[in-house]
Amino acid sequence: MKIKDVIIIGGGPAGISCAIQLTRYDIEPLILEKEKLGGLLVNANYLENYLGFPRGIKGKDLTELLKEQLKKHKINVFFEEVMTLVSNKDFFEVTTNKSSYDSKFLVIASGTKPKEFKECPIPDKLAPKIFYEVYPLIDLKNKKIVIVGAGDAAFDYALNLSRENKVVILNRSESSNCLPVLLRRARESAEIDYIKNIKIQRISSSYGDRVKLECLTPEGSKNIEADFLLFAIGRMPCLDFLSAELSREVNEVKKNSRMYLAGDVKNGIFRQTAIAVGDGIMSAMKIYNKIKEEEK
Ligand SMILES: Cc1cc2nc3c(=O)[nH]c(=O)nc-3n(C[C@H](O)[C@H](O)[C@H](O)COP(=O)(O)OP(=O)(O)OC[C@H]3O[C@@H](n4cnc5c(N)ncnc54)[C@H](O)[C@@H]3O)c2cc1C
Known part of the structure; x- marks a missing residue:
């Protein structure tokens, strides 16, 4: 069992921004990403509402910039899928398709998954x-x-x-x-x-x-x-890995300030990159404050 300070589930904009902010506090996070860095962003034709790009930017190009920024900050990324997540008193037990970890803090930035078409069978x-x-x-x-x-x-x-x-x-x-x-x-x-x-x-x-x-x-x-x-018939939060107990307790655990949800996974219909990035940064700041409080 490997023990980590902060595990971030998902390497989309929310997870990446959280990781970068954590490194600014000298906290070393680990991102667990099941597929590809950048998350959903690569699908976006043109982002015209993401500040700093007055002529807009293709989702694919912004994804490359995020990857570059992640690399510059030397953030650990393991390409593993989180399968189960259980909360103990002091740790979260995170089991992936390849390994297991204990983490003191957890950021769930796992975004959304598509709703499946069920109106008729598809051969x-x-x-x-x-x-x-x-x-x-x-x-x-x-x-x-x-x-x-x-x-x-x-x-x-x-x-x-x-x-x-x-x-x-x-x-x-x-x-x-x-x-x-x-x-x-x-x-x-x-x-x-x-x-x-x-x-x-x-x-x-x-x-x-x-x-x-x-x-x-x-x-x-x-x-x-x-x-x-x-x-493209809608999306729903990607939370399959939560234990039944943890999904019931999700709000209570959040009050404990050890688990944070960031980005599309928690934002309902308000799914935007800038919001996800803001959520990621805010989660990192809350984790830092909590660590400082505990050190007092
Ligand atoms: C077609 C399209 C156009 C868009 N246009 C715009 C736009 O113009 N402007 C704008 O601001 N936003 C736009 N968006 C929305 C934007 O892409 C999302 O808001 C943003 O990507 C959300 O970031 P996120 O990190 O919360 O989630 P995501 O980008 O979904 O990233 C979540 C990551 O978590 C990973 N993950 C999930 N489950 C697991 C698991 N069990 N283990 C490990 N990893 C896991 C996923 O593989 C994924 O990489 C668009 C989206 C689409 C689809």
Whole structure:
């Protein structure tokens, strides 16, 4: 069992900002990241609301800058997935797919996971054609991609992919929660077809392993074929690793000031990079204050 002062679960903007702030107090954190540094950010087409980039910045480019900053601060990152988390009196027991750790403080910055499409079955054969994040599709050219969803992510994905591909957005209702600026840009794009009031009833594979969608619209049935299908139908907090006891006690433990939640994992619909970064820094500052108090 390895004992750490602070373990941060997740190497997205919240986890990275927390780690950097901790090093400013000479506290050495360990980031446990299950997949890739930067988290969701790599999917963002253009961040226009993150200060310091007056012309906006691509999510992919900001991700590279965050990685560079992390490297400069020599922060330990282990690429391991946290599987279970248990709270003892003085430590949190963190078990990953590779190892186990005890940590005095814990920052949960594990972000969100996509909601799965469950309205009709998807044949296993089509698995390589189905996606929930845009980054694996970003280099595609001359393909047709259907995006299911009508929020910011669906329109952001569409604008990103439409530079080199044809995109169809399917919205099952009349209205969209999307930022007006994204909706306007999508409507102006000749490569994006936005269809409202359309429900997918059956998904199958068609000739050449394309995806065939049988849909219902107010005008009747409509079939759509695509090379890839990308779902953007909402996200939920990534907290599968919490023990049942800890998930019940999450608020109580937070009052104890040894466990902090930072970023999208706790922010409901208010999922933004600047907020996640602020949360990460605030968690680090609270941990430092707590350590100082205990030393008195
Ligand atoms: C299409 C799109 C466009 C966006 N555009 C903007 C924008 O214009 N402006 C803006 O401010 N924000 C934007 N965002 C939102 C922004 O990306 C998020 O708010 C931000 O990434 C949240 O950071 P986070 O660190 O809280 O979570 P995340 O970025 O989700 O990072 C969480 C990390 O935790 C890891 N993790 C999860 N579970 C475990 C586990 N069990 N063990 C180990 N690691 C784990 C994940 O792999 C991930 O790397 C956009 C998002 C999307 C999808």
